[in-house]
Amino acid sequence: MLPQKKIKVALTGGIGTGKTFVAKQYADKGIPVFYADDEAKKLYASEKVLLFLKKEFGDKVFTNNQLDFSKLSTIVFSNKEERKKIEDFIHPLVMQEFAAWSIRQESEVVMMESALIFEAGLEKHFDKIMVVDAPFDVRVKRLAERNPELMHSEILQRMETQIPQAEKCRRADVVIWNGD
16 A cells, blocks of 8 residues: 655744644644754754755854854845855755654654744645734734844844745735734
């Protein structure tokens, strides 16, 4: 008997919309969820990624020969060209991990939670795309609570690196309102 094709669902939305909260609701109902940010963080510890970063940025993103995520974040959120270099390298690796993980799941449906589905052009890898939406002021408040070290301008800068919420909602198969 041939294995059944899995239904792959992307759960996305702008920063601060509550994607992780919504993903947990699906996980609690038995849908396996792949958290792309967590997997990317694991990849940043791999020799392959560290060598790439060293080659591309030299010591600009390292402190005492250790990857410095605050320095990396400064580059990612302030320099579009440098961010693209990193994303073009890391996103295919994350998708490879997702593909391998999906095969191991027994469920007919699997879900990836990721903020950057549309930004990275990953929508072609999914059967359905769900977007989590929330009001702008709620998103800003959530980010400020989650990252108290960020100034308001830094929060806005991070939000501006993503496709506008209205565009994500327009391109979604399903929109989930997570206003409060």
